[in-house]
Amino acid sequence: MPEREMHLPTVLGPRGRTFGEEERAAVLRVLDSAVLCSAFGSEARSLEAEMAQLYSRAEAVASSSGTAALHLAVAAAGVGPGDEVITTPLSDFGTVAPVLAQQARVVFADVRPEDGNLDPEAVEAAVTPRTKAVIAVHLFGGAADVGALRAICDRHGLVLIEDCAQAWLGEDTAGELLGTRGDIACFSLQQYKHITAGDGGLSVTDDPALARHMRLFMDKGWDRTEGRIHREAGLNYRMTELTAAVARVQLTRVAEVVRLRRERAERLAAAIAGLDGARMPAQRAGHAWWVVPLLVDDNSRWAKSLQTAGVPALPGYLERPLYANPALPGYPPGLCPRAERLIDRTLLVLQWNEAYTEGDVDRIARALGEAGSR
Numbered sequence: 314m315p316e317r318e319m320h321l322p323t324v325l326g327p328r329g330r331t332f333g334e335e336e337r338a339a340v341l342r343v344l345d346s347a348v349l350c351s352a353f354g355s356e357a358r359s360l361e362a363e364m365a366q367l368y369s370r371a372e373a374v375a376s377s378s379g380t381a382a383l384h385l386a387v388a389a390a391g392v393g394p395g396d397e398v399i400t401t402p403l404s405d406f407g408t409v410a411p412v413l414a415q416q417a418r419v420v421f422a423d424v425r426p427e428d429g430n431l432d433p434e435a436v437e438a439a440v441t442p443r444t445k446a447v448i449a450v451h452l453f454g455g456a457a458d459v460g461a462l463r464a465i466c467d468r469h470g471l472v473l474i475e476d477c478a479q480a481w482l483g484e485d486t487a488g489e490l491l492g493t494r495g496d497i498a499c500f501s502l503q504q505y506k507h508i509t510a511g512d513g514g515l516s517v518t519d520d521p522a523l524a525r526h527m528r529l530f531m532d533k534g535w536d537r538t539e540g541r542i543h544r545e546a547g548l549n550y551r552m553t554e555l556t557a558a559v560a561r562v563q564l565t566r567v568a569e570v571v572r573l574r575r576e577r578a579e580r581l582a583a584a585i586a587g588l589d590g591a592r593m594p595a596q597r598a599g600h601a602w603w604v605v606p607l608l609v610d611d612n613s614r615w616a617k618s619l620q621t622a623g624v625p626a627l628p629g630y631l632e633r634p635l636y637a638n639p640a641l642p643g644y645p646p647g648l649c650p651r652a653e654r655l656i657d658r659t660l661l662v663l664q665w666n667e668a669y670t671e672g673d674v675d676r677i678a679r680a681l682g683e684a685g686s687r
């Protein structure tokens with residue numbers, strides 16, 4: 314097949330999503346029960362118990378999206394008007410939207426050039442007396458330095474929130490699961506993630522007080538075991554029973570999804586080991602491979618060449634750092650030069666999928682080889 318006719322599975326089609334009969338049965342089970350709202354059913358509560366067990370954490374709270382999961386975390390951390398939250402400019406807008414919603418200030422720290430994850434030194438330099446929390450994103454499924462960030466947060470009395478939306482079952486260099494060192498860790502079930510229920514979020518913690526805050530914030534500040542009393546301000550971020558039922562099945566599939574993504578990524582790494590001008594992350598063990606990030610000399614040129622060969626490739630991941638968006642006025646250009654260089658020049662993102670065959674991977678490797686020789 315000519316390279317430009319390479320039809321890779323994508324997350325927007327049945328070939329690129331790992332669904333089976335079990336998801337279909339789960340949807341019908343909920344429909345037949347006629348209880349679609351999780352305030353009155355058992356699916357979301359069961360999903361929470363299963364998620365807590367998967368991550369060996371005391372509690373999990375289900376919500377309507379990854380952004381909602383982060384909003385629960387930020388609100389439970391006590392972030393409010395005038396507070397500051399330090400995070401990366403290289404992430405989805407969902408990482409910062411909750412901070413804005415709490416009328417707090419997002420403080421952007423620069424990232425490491427090799428993987429785009431927060432630079433702990435830059436984080437520490439950004440701490441002020443107003444800092445309340447740090448949100449560490451495990452970008453693309455590769456580990457942020459949670460050890461160093463945990464130590465900084467402990468030194469300054471800050472809440473550490475791990476944004477694991479892209480890092481299902483990712484591990485750090487010591488083989489520890491990402492999402493187990495933060496006071497709270499948040500996950501997304503959005504269409505593009507490793508596993509999906511369309512939309513959905515999960516927040517995990519070992520702290521019963523944080524868990525209670527998150528649960529209240531998720532359901533209008535209402536603890537339904539004690540009558541119609543609103544203990545604190547909250548929103549309606551409930552996950553529906555339909556979503557939870559699908560998510561429960563997806564949760565049983567995530568280990569295999571990540572295993573296959575790792576196997577294929579290792580095959581690609583071996584195939585392009587000698588390639589000039591494009592490098593996979595040096596830290597590959599434990600990577601969850603939400604996508605495959607490559608470091609190149611000129612990301613626009615590489616992306617164009619790959620796209621011509623039928624390989625979806627995105628230069629820079631984002632068009633601009635988060636702080637350069639109109640929704641976040643007042644930040645100067647050049648604020649985080651290493652993040653800007655990754656976006657403008659050196660970062661190339663390949664879509665990745667557990668359904669890629671070995672042949673798909675070999676064709677992607679060949680397209681990279683051709684792009685490199687141009």
Ligand SMILES: Cc1ncc(COP(=O)(O)O)c(C=O)c1O
Pocket residue numbers: 378379380381404405406407408450476478479501502503512513514
């Ligand atoms: C790193 C990161 N954080 C947060 C989010 C927000 O998640 P959602 O789209 O489920 O609200 C996403 C993805 O969308 C993400 O990739």
